[in-house]
Each structure stands twice: as structure tokens, then as C-alpha cells.
Amino acid sequence: MSVGTAATDSLPARALRVIPGGVNSGQRRIPGLTELVVTDTSGATFTDAEGRVFTDYHSAFGPPLLGHNDPDVQRAVNEAASRLDLTGVAVTEGEVTLAETLVELVPSVEKVLLTSTGSEATFHALRVARAVTGRRLIVKFQGCYHGWHDSVSLNVISSPEAVGAHDPISTGILPEVLEATLVLPFNDPAAVRTAFAEHGKDIAAVILEPIPHNVGCLLPDPEFLTTLREQCTAHGSVLVFDEVITGFRHDLGGYQKIAGITPDLTTFGKAIANGAPVGALGGRADLMDQFSTLPGAPAFFAGTYNGHPWVVAAALETLRKLREEPVHEHVFRLGDRVRTGLTEMYTRLGIPAVVTGYGSVFVTYFMSGGVPRSYDDLLANDAGLFIGYRRRLLEHGVFELPLNLKRSHISYAHTDADVDHLIAATELAVQDAIKDGGISELAGTSTMGGANEGTAR
Numbered sequence: 001m002s003v004g005t006a007a008t009d010s011l012p013a014r015a016l017r018v019i020p021g022g023v024n025s026g027q028r029r030i031p032g033l034t035e036l037v038v039t040d041t042s043g044a045t046f047t048d049a050e051g052r053v054f055t056d057y058h059s060a061f062g063p064p065l066l067g068h069n070d071p072d073v074q075r076a077v078n079e080a081a082s083r084l085d086l087t088g089v090a091v092t093e094g095e096v097t098l099a100e101t102l103v104e105l106v107p108s109v110e111k112v113l114l115t116s117t118g119s120e121a122t123f124h125a126l127r128v129a130r131a132v133t134g135r136r137l138i139v140k141f142q143g144c145y146h147g148w149h150d151s152v153s154l155n156v157i158s159s160p161e162a163v164g165a166h167d168p169i170s171t172g173i174l175p176e177v178l179e180a181t182l183v184l185p186f187n188d189p190a191a192v193r194t195a196f197a198e199h200g201k202d203i204a205a206v207i208l209e210p211i212p213h214n215v216g217c218l219l220p221d222p223e224f225l226t227t228l229r230e231q232c233t234a235h236g237s238v239l240v241f242d243e244v245i246t247g248f249r250h251d252l253g254g255y256q257k258i259a260g261i262t263p264d265l266t267t268f269g270k271a272i273a274n275g276a277p278v279g280a281l282g283g284r285a286d287l288m289d290q291f292s293t294l295p296g297a298p299a300f301f302a303g304t305y306n307g308h309p310w311v312v313a314a315a316l317e318t319l320r321k322l323r324e325e326p327v328h329e330h331v332f333r334l335g336d337r338v339r340t341g342l343t344e345m346y347t348r349l350g351i352p353a354v355v356t357g358y359g360s361v362f363v364t365y366f367m368s369g370g371v372p373r374s375y376d377d378l379l380a381n382d383a384g385l386f387i388g389y390r391r392r393l394l395e396h397g398v399f400e401l402p403l404n405l406k407r408s409h410i411s412y413a414h415t416d417a418d419v420d421h422l423i424a425a426t427e428l429a430v431q432d433a434i435k436d437g438g439i440s441e442l443a444g445t446s447t448m449g450g451a452n453e454g455t456a457r
């Protein structure tokens with residue numbers, strides 16, 4: 001069937017006719033921003049179809065650590081594309097070099113396989129854990145997000161009444177799949193020990209974001225991470241760190257290097273290639289050798305675009321710059337400036353707020369009390385003000401994603417002047433949002449909450 005378009009049709013209107021919802025990911029259609037069309041990205045900014053330029057702190061959920069369209073990464077990709085594309089057989093030198101680099105940098109990685117997305121990496125991590133242990137159960141934590149696949153598509157941004165029960169983020173998941181996932185509170189060592197005491201012989205894997213950045217920033221207590229490592233070791237379960245967000249953004253060795261905890265498997269994505277579509281799964285050699293890339297091994301692994309030469313080139317150049325240039329020094333310094341400046345501003349205005357984050361990541365929760373340790377603490381956040389001030393930031397040329405609990409990011413392309421403007425703009429935006437009464441209609445402002453219809457029937 002042909003699709004006709006009138007000359008006066010807007011691009012969002014055209015998109016709605018041929019793309020469900022007009023976007024290709026569930027968190028891109030943002031209430032209040034449904035007419036937004038992005039036409040250009042550069043460094044720390046993006047430009048929309050109306051010619052408005054925004055300093056971008058959303059940063060595509062975090063991949064462009066170096067900034068949008070980093071010229072060195074672009075050159076590396078163009079050079080690779082000039083001589084090599086996908087053949088779907090054998091291996092390229094770039095794939096080997098990237099794997100060697102990851103083995104060198106990340107404490108847990110002895111062997112590595114490349115994927116196209118972080119979701120694929122976490123899927124394969126859990127599949128191989130079940131394959132090697134012969135066990136059924138997966139443990140995840142409230143507030144952590146590990147991708148779109150059924151075993152972990154639950155209990156991310158849950159309503160208060162859904163915390164403590166299975167809270168799938170999608171319909172169409174079989175009840176027996178959900179029942180095979182145990183959901184525990186983050187930063188609760190006692191809950192971990194209890195779960196292993198009751199189910200240890202049937203727990204195949206524990207998976208977590210070492211910092212749950214999908215709900216902003218919950219910093220892990222050392223005892224919590226140590227307990228996970230001890231319990232998994234004692235019961236023969238596989239410990240999986242999902243470092244799709246924390247990997248390379250926080251340290252070249254991942255957050256595991258900072259924490260001093262070595263998981264059995266680690267997944268990567270996002271900042272590994274500055275936004276090119278590549279993920280990775282690495283870990284103990286005996287586990288990685290269970291994938292069917294080794295003939296006769298039992299856990300099937302495949303992907304037409306795995307190790308595509310162009311994305312491999314992007315990853316290699318990104319990692320080179322992270323090693324040779326003061327990227328982390330720069331983004332950590334600016335991150336400290338943002339967190340300090342925002343904290344001082346909220347204190348001066350008398351607005352109850354907790355500014356937290358790590359390194360280049362920052363977030364403000366509108367709540368009283370100390371730094372939150374678990375998802376339960378985040379239920380006190382004023383979601384209306386959280387979303388409301390971010391909508392008002394647009395008037396000042398600043399973009400932070402106006403969805404509840406979402407973190408913001410600093411890149412190598414951001415400057416001190418950008419930080420000064422962010423703090424000044426935030427002060428105005430928050431005061432305006434308070435005058436507005438925040439956002440009263442929150443329906444649809446987060447697509448990582450519960451699926452109202454429950455599981456498939």
C-alpha cells in the first residue's frame with residue numbers, strides 16, 4: 001500500500017502514520033516533546049528542526065562520553081568503511097584487537113564476545129549461566145534495568161504498591177518466566193543472604209547494575225557487593241555485573257575495578273564506542289567457552305552484525321582516547337562542579353533536594369533526607385517537580401530528559417561555561433516549575449513502570 005504525504009505534513013505526523021507511536025524506542029516519545037525533531041548533533045549539543053540548539057545532558061542515555069560526532073571516532077569509522085564492511089565469516093583484525101583490549105582493561109574479562117546491543121549481552125549472560133549451572137532462577141534487583149528480554153523485564157520504575165511483587169514492564173511475558181526471577185531490594189545484604197539460604201541450590205545467576213543508573217544513581221554499599229560475591233561463590237551461582245552504563249564511563253576497568261569486586265561475567269555497551277551500536281559480554285574463560293562460537297559448546301551464540309568492522313573501529317578509537325587523553329579527569333571535574341553548584345543553589349533557595357551521582361553522571365531528587373540507598377527511598381521523589389523543571393529547562397537551551405528518575409551525563413565536549421549555564425538555567429527552571437505547580441498529569445511520563453494488564457493469559 002502506498003503512503004501519500006501532503007507537502008504541509010510535519011515529520012512527526014508522517015512518522016505516526018508509518019511508525020507505531022512515531023518513534024523507534026519506547027522512551028523516545030516524550031510527553032510535551034512529541035513534535036521534537038532532531039536534525040543535527042555536534043559536541044555537547046543537538047539542534048532541532050526549528051533551529052533551536054540545546055546543550056545536551058541526556059546524551060542518548062549516556063553513550064557519547066566523548067561528545068556527539070567526535071571527529072577522531074568519525075575518522076576511524078570512515079577509514080574502516082573505506083576498505084572493509086561486513087562479510088559474515090571468519091574474523092577481522094579489529095575484532096581481535098578490541099577483544100585483547102577489553103581483556104587487558106577489565107578485571108573480570110578473560111575472553112569476550114561482541115554483540116550489537118547491551119540487551120543482547122545481558123540475555124546471553126543469563127542464558128550461559130543457566131546452561132552451565134543447570135539451574136532455573138535468576139536474581140535481579142528493584143530499580144535495575146537489564147534490557148528488553150523477558151527474564152529481566154520487570155521491577156524497574158515501579159509504583160509504590162508494586163514494589164515487593166513481580167512488576168513486569170511489558171505484557172506478553174509468560175508467567176512461568178517471571179516466576180523464575182527473584183526480585184530483591186538493592187543494597188540489602190540480609191535479603192541476599194536470605195534468598196540464597198532459601199533458593200541457593202536453584203539460583204543460576206545474580207545480575208545487577210553495580211550502580212543502578214536507570215533510576216538515577218544509587219551508590220552501592222561495599223558490604224552489599226561483597227555479600228553478592230561471597231554468596232555466589234559459596235553456592236556456585238554466576239555473578240553478572242551489567243556495566244552497560246558504568247563500563248568505561250566511570251573507569252576504563254569498569255565500576256568493578258573501582259569497587260574491587262570481580263564478577264564472573266560482565267556486559268558492556270553505550271560508552272564503549274561513543275554511541276556506535278556495539279555491546280560486549282566478557283568474563284571467565286570457562287564460562288565464555290560454553291558458547292557455540294566454540295564448536296560443540298552448548299549455549300548458542302550468533303548475530304549477523306556482531307563485530308561489524310565500523311562499530312569495532314569506533315570502539316577502538318574511543319578506548320584509545322579514553323586511555324591517552326584526560327577524558328575521565330575532565331568529566332569527573334565537571335561532574336563535581338555540577339553536583340556542588342546545584343547543591344548550593346537548592347540550599348540557598350530552601351528547596352528540599354538531594355543532588356547525587358558519580359563521576360560524569362548527576363541527578364537531583366526532590367526529597368528530604370540523605371542520599372538514597374534503595375528504590376524504596378526514591379518513592380519520596382517529587383516526580384511532578386522532577387519532570388516539570390526539565391520541561392522548563394528547554395526554554396533556556398538546556399536538555400535533560402523529562403522523564404522521572406532519569407540521570408544526566410557530562411561528556412568530554414562539555415565545558416565550564418556549559419556548567420555555569422546549566423546551574424543558572426536550573427535555578428530559573430525549578431523556580432518556574434514550582435510556580436506552575438509541577439506536572440500534575442504524569443500518565444505516560446515513564447515507560448519503565450508496570451504493565452497494567454500483567455502477564456500473558
